[in-house]
Amino acid sequence: MKFMLKATAIAGLLALGACGGNADDRAADNIEAAAENQSDALEAQADAAKAAGNDQLHDSLEAQADNVEDRGDAAADKADDDDDARVEQQFKNTL
Numbered sequence: 001m002k003f004m005l006k007a008t009a010i011a012g013l014l015a016l017g018a019c020g021g022n023a024d025d026r027a028a029d030n031i032e033a034a035a036e037n038q039s040d041a042l043e044a045q046a047d048a049a050k051a052a053g054n055d056q057l058h059d060s061l062e063a064q065a066d067n068v069e070d071r072g073d074a075a076a077d078k079a080d081d082d083d084d085a086r087v088e089q090q091f092k093n094t095l
Contacts, residue, residue: 023085028076031091035072038095039065
């Protein structure tokens with residue numbers, strides 16, 4: 001039981017530390033960068049599919065790229081608006 005209380009206290013302190021300073025701004029920048037990288041990779045795959053003559057796959061990959069970018073923007077705004085850097089890890093878990 002003592003271990004659980006200590007672990008909970010430590011987790012709480014880490015959460016507070018993640019929310020302090022400019023951590024939320026850095027997290028928002030990191031989220032946007034990760035989303036951009038993932039989106040660029042999907043767009044490169046879409047271009048390759050288009051070159052191979054697979055328009056359906058191209059359209060699907062383009063839509064996925066747009067979705068990743070939109071989710072990244074929303075998560076970055078959430079991190080910044082909520083002053084919560086933990087949103088970064090939550091977003092990375094969805095990629």
